[in-house]
Structures are given as structure tokens and as C-alpha cells.
Amino acid sequence: MRITIAGAGAMGSRFGLMLHRGGNEVTLVDGWLEHVTAIKEHGLQANFNGEEITAHLSVELQSNISSEEKTDLIILFTKAMQLDKMLQDIKPLIAEHTKVLCLLNGIGHEDIIEKYVSKNNIFIGNTMWTAGLEGPGKAKLFGNGSVELQNFIPGEEETAKKLADILSASGLNANYSDNIHYSIYRKACVNGTMNGLCTILDTNMAGLGATKPAHDMVVTIVKEFAAVAKHEDVNLDIDEVVEHVETCFDPETIGLHYPSMYQDLINNNRLTEIDYINGAVSRKGKKYQIATPYCDFLTQLVHSKEELLKAK
Numbered sequence: 001m002r003i004t005i006a007g008a009g010a011m012g013s014r015f016g017l018m019l020h021r022g023g024n025e026v027t028l029v030d031g032w033l034e035h036v037t038a039i040k041e042h043g044l045q046a047n048f049n050g051e052e053i054t055a056h057l058s059v060e061l062q063s064n065i066s067s068e069e070k071t072d073l074i075i076l077f078t079k080a081m082q083l084d085k086m087l088q089d090i091k092p093l094i095a096e097h098t099k100v101l102c103l104l105n106g107i108g109h110e111d112i113i114e115k116y117v118s119k120n121n122i123f124i125g126n127t128m129w130t131a132g133l134e135g136p137g138k139a140k141l142f143g144n145g146s147v148e149l150q151n152f153i154p155g156e157e158e159t160a161k162k163l164a165d166i167l168s169a170s171g172l173n174a175n176y177s178d179n180i181h182y183s184i185y186r187k188a189c190v191n192g193t194m195n196g197l198c199t200i201l202d203t204n205m206a207g208l209g210a211t212k213p214a215h216d217m218v219v220t221i222v223k224e225f226a227a228v229a230k231h232e233d234v235n236l237d238i239d240e241v242v243e244h245v246e247t248c249f250d251p252e253t254i255g256l257h258y259p260s261m262y263q264d265l266i267n268n269n270r271l272t273e274i275d276y277i278n279g280a281v282s283r284k285g286k287k288y289q290i291a292t293p294y295c296d297f298l299t300q301l302v303h304s305k306e307e308l309l310k311a312k
Ligand SMILES: NC(=O)C1=CN([C@@H]2O[C@H](COP(=O)(O)OP(=O)(O)OC[C@H]3O[C@@H](n4cnc5c(N)ncnc54)[C@H](OP(=O)(O)O)[C@@H]3O)[C@@H](O)[C@H]2O)C=CC1
Pocket: 007, 008, 009, 010, 011, 012, 030, 031, 032, 033, 077, 078, 079, 080, 082, 103, 104, 105, 106, 127, 128, 129, 130, 131, 132, 133, 259, 260, 264, 268, 273
């Protein structure tokens, strides 16, 4: 299958690499010139569960996409604020049959995707895989993960299941979800707790979990997400979601991972996705007249830190 990874940072590199090793024809597309050049010249280098490997993947700068390269599947893995521009740039790759799967963290990306892709070709989901970049063309990939996905509109269930099978055949452990909005909110609770708190407290997820107030903070934030989700007919089971979020504390699984927001702001001095996670809940809270004080405060703290660090 011809697969394009649109946004080939840490996660795009992981998915691209695993799908390539699984026998698919993969092209990475990204806007970061040094990263694209490094992969072109030396291949994608990765520490993959402790083993140093190099994969010679096809890679293109997103500003150089030409219309002769239609693709079967596009997996979107940009940062939320880069999504619109990426979709504009890869328009020439989108044929009538092209399926588009969005696995970004955060809530509401379908509003942007719909501007470029017909609804029957849109598939949405989320992932618990982790990844990091150690420099241009160099990924660090450890631990296990999973993917959940579903068709955006009814009628495409079989295609969604086939997409899950394609990802699973490459070891990505993907499952069809019959309630993806629940699953996206559930994952947003993971990011709404782990990402902002680890970034502000300067720790990884295991470190956060080892502090006494961690559990209360997780519960309070999950309750704010749940109150907002309820207005969108998504009824989160708070105890189940808290338990799921707290699996991230385990140093034997992904606890040693520094969330992507930490990598953005602290390691790379880049702006964060906070407005698409806790910030989205704050905005929805205002709209539905629900108080979301922890999400409001965490969003403000992260924005203050972005300013203090002069993140770009
Ligand atoms: N990392 C993780 O473990 C996980 C991330 N996610 C989600 O996946 C999506 C993609 O995240 P992720 O893969 O972490 O993103 P990355 O930050 O690794 O890459 C995203 C883009 O940022 C730019 N970029 C990244 N690092 C640099 C740098 N040092 N200098 C210049 N540009 C850089 C590149 O695009 P450009 O140059 O065009 O700006 C790149 O395509 C996000 O929605 C994230 O929340 C989900 C699960 C886990």
C-alpha cells in the first residue's frame, strides 16, 4: 500500500518506520528542511527498542509535493497548529480514493480536515505510542503502544477495520473503535494531565506519578474534561479514565517518556499544543457555562512558560 506520513517528526517517523518494515511503500513528508535532508542523505536513523537501525525511506519537503504522486493512505502527524498548512501543501497527493487518518493529540481536528477531504475518506483516532527525536533524522523509539480509529461518517466501517488491520500487520496494534469520540476524549485526558503537568513540573510521567498530589490533580482535570464532554453526548467513565491515565506513570511501560509537550517547549523551545488540549476544554467550558479552573490555570501556566522561554 502507498502510504504518506504527513508530518514526519517523532511520531511520523515511528509510524513511517514501522509501516516500511511491514512492507508498505512509505513516503515521509515534512516541513523541517534539516530533518528531510538528513533522512535523504543518511536514511532515517532510529534507536528502536535499544537496537540502532537505519531505514532508507522516501522523504519529501512539504513545499515540493507534485501532483503525480497520488497516495492510498495519508496519516496525519503534524502538530495541531501545523495541520491546516500541511493539508494545503499535500493537496496534490489526495485522489478520490485516498483515505486520510488523523492521529494527532487534541480535540476537533476534523473541522480542519473536512475543508480538504470528503467526509467518507476521513478516519479519526488516537494513539498511545510514544516517540522522540534526538536531532534531524534521528528518532528514539521505545515501549509499546496502541491505536484506536473509526470512520468519521457512517458507512465506512469496513474500510476503517481494514486500515486497523494494515497498521496492526506492521506491529502498531490498532483497533477499530465503535465510539471514537469517547476514545479521543479519553486520550485527551491523558494529554490534559500528563503533558501540561510534566512540562510545568519539569519531569517525566513516572516522576509526576511519584508525587503525592498527582492523583488528585488527575482526578480534578479528568472531571473537567468529562463535564465538557457530556455536553457533546460523550459520557466519560471517570474512574476508568483516571485508571487509564495513571497507567502512564509506570516506568516499566511509558513512564520514562517525557510527553510531546515537554519535548516541544523544554527540549526544542517550540510553542505547544496546549490550546488544543486543556485550552480547548476551557473554551468549551465557557461555551457550555461550566467552570474549568484547572484547565484554565494549566493553559495559562504553559502560555506563560512559552513567553518566558521565548518559544517559537
Ligand atoms: N511524541 C509523542 O510521543 C506523541 C505525540 N503525539 C502527537 O502526535 C503529533 C505529532 O507530534 P510529534 O511527532 O511529537 O511532533 P514533532 O515535534 O516531533 O514533529 C512535528 C513537527 O515539528 C517540527 N519540528 C519538530 N522538531 C523540530 C526541531 N527540533 N526543529 C525544527 N522543527 C521541528 C517539524 O515540522 P516543521 O519543521 O514543519 O515545523 C515536525 O514535522 C502531535 O499532535 C502530538 O501531540 C501523540 C502521541 C505521542
